[in-house]
Amino acid sequence: MTHYDLAIVGTGSGNSLVTPDFDDKRVAIIEKGIFGGTCLNVGCIPTKMFVYAAEVALSVRDAARYGVDATLDGVRWRDIRDRVFGRIDPIAQGGKDYRVNGLNTTAYLGTARFTGPRELAVEVDGETHPVTADQIVLSVGAHAVVPEMVTQSGVPYQTSDTIMRIDELPASMVILGGGFISSEFAHVFSALGVDVTVVTRGPALLRAEDREISEAFTELATRQWTVHLDAPVEKISGDARSVTLSLPEGRRVEAEMLLVATGREPSTAGLALDKAGVRTHDDGRIVVDEFGRTDADGVWSLGDASSEHQLKHVANHEARAVAHNLTHPGDLRAFDHRYVPSAVFTHPQIASVGLTEQEAREAGHDVVTKTQKYGDVAYGWAMEDQTSIAKVVADRATGQLLGAHFMGPDASTLVQPVIQALSFGLGVREMARGQYWIHPALTEVLENALLGLDLD
């Protein structure tokens, strides 16, 4: 039995917990997969590097509308892939080496589970290492859920863990699911020349967004990809060369490759949490309080393992709080989940923060909204934009800003002033009139949306 001051399970956001406060303490860091976790290796970072390449390809295709004639001669998939992983893999390897050789860290490259309160067994290459610690952090993240219908069909499939490393682009791809991952990969692969079909069981794509945005995006998606809505899969068949999905009303989809993007669940099932007295919600998320404490003394959790938001900026935020709390028991810092923004790097890009119109109405606000077209501000003219929108949601009586939702170029950047305004309590009037807005920048779309709100 080896005892540590701190044991961290999972090296995504958990890896950042080894602060200088632990320099003279002993830390065990346990990782069963790729060092550095999801965002670095198979999530945010590589996907956005592929998205960037996709956008370069789309810009070339679209150039003629600005009087610039250009043709896309081709895309070199292996070069795109190798640029991405040539950058990322050495970072993951470097992070691992740093922990393996750390003066105060012991890296266990294996799988942890509880054997008792603050007592773990770590399986490394068939050997079991018993580990105890004064404090344990569970930063085990989440993993892709693949519906049984797919696994039982025996048909080959990809998930976000594997799709970015394929050797050749298929001619066609069917993507199962209508959420974040589906929308981002549909954009990447179609821009790179793959014939993409999206199949989702719901009536629209990105249904967690404001309804106006979800509906507008679904409409634009159908112009770019073949989209099957309200389409629970009835049967899957095929082999390594081709996959066929049978959908209701006799619809059938055939493609060379199947990508499954039907959600991610917390990776908590194999941890034997009951042995440590750590409770979970029905969906597998670890129950934590606002400081990241689980029900078990000295055991903490953060990120996708426990959060309602499967987002890296949330995992980072929670990791910063937990890093402080581990060494400041008398001065705990709470998580701040009031205004969690998100962005979907699809085409067009989408970003949002705060309440949707529907949520604002349900919360009893006297709701007023304004939807401003990019095409009605000067920069939008330059872009020849006809589809992009910024929507702001506010309380008519108080002038309180409640939320903002963008669909169009640079949405993930345009949303940032709203995140700031909400976080620091700026109302609509102060935000719209109390500062300069650069002319003729694209931010004028937000300025005009705010000015267009019909407040009391």
Ligand SMILES: Cc1cc2nc3c(=O)[nH]c(=O)nc-3n(C[C@H](O)[C@H](O)[C@H](O)COP(=O)(O)OP(=O)(O)OC[C@H]3O[C@@H](n4cnc5c(N)ncnc54)[C@H](O)[C@@H]3O)c2cc1C
């Ligand atoms: C394709 C994709 C794109 C994404 N894009 C974005 C984006 O653009 N922006 C954004 O904000 N978020 C994005 N996300 C979500 C983001 O990646 C996650 O929210 C974030 O990485 C979660 O961090 P984490 O530290 O909680 O978990 P992770 O980074 O997943 O780390 C958990 C680690 O724990 C390890 N582990 C699990 N169980 C055990 C065990 N029993 N023993 C030992 N080790 C274990 C795992 O191997 C893993 O390395 C994306 C996700 C995906 C899949």
Ligand SMILES: NC(=O)c1ccc[n+]([C@@H]2O[C@H](COP(=O)([O-])OP(=O)(O)OC[C@H]3O[C@@H](n4cnc5c(N)ncnc54)[C@H](O)[C@@H]3O)[C@@H](O)[C@H]2O)c1
């Ligand atoms: N840009 C970003 O911030 C980003 C990018 C990718 C992923 N993520 C995070 O990762 C999470 C997981 O992404 P995701 O796209 O897998 O999940 P998601 O929850 O966004 O979407 C899942 C989709 O799959 C559908 N679905 C579920 N089960 C199904 C089934 N059996 N058959 C057909 N469709 C089914 C759902 O209706 C939904 O449309 C996201 O919720 C997000 O938090 C974030």
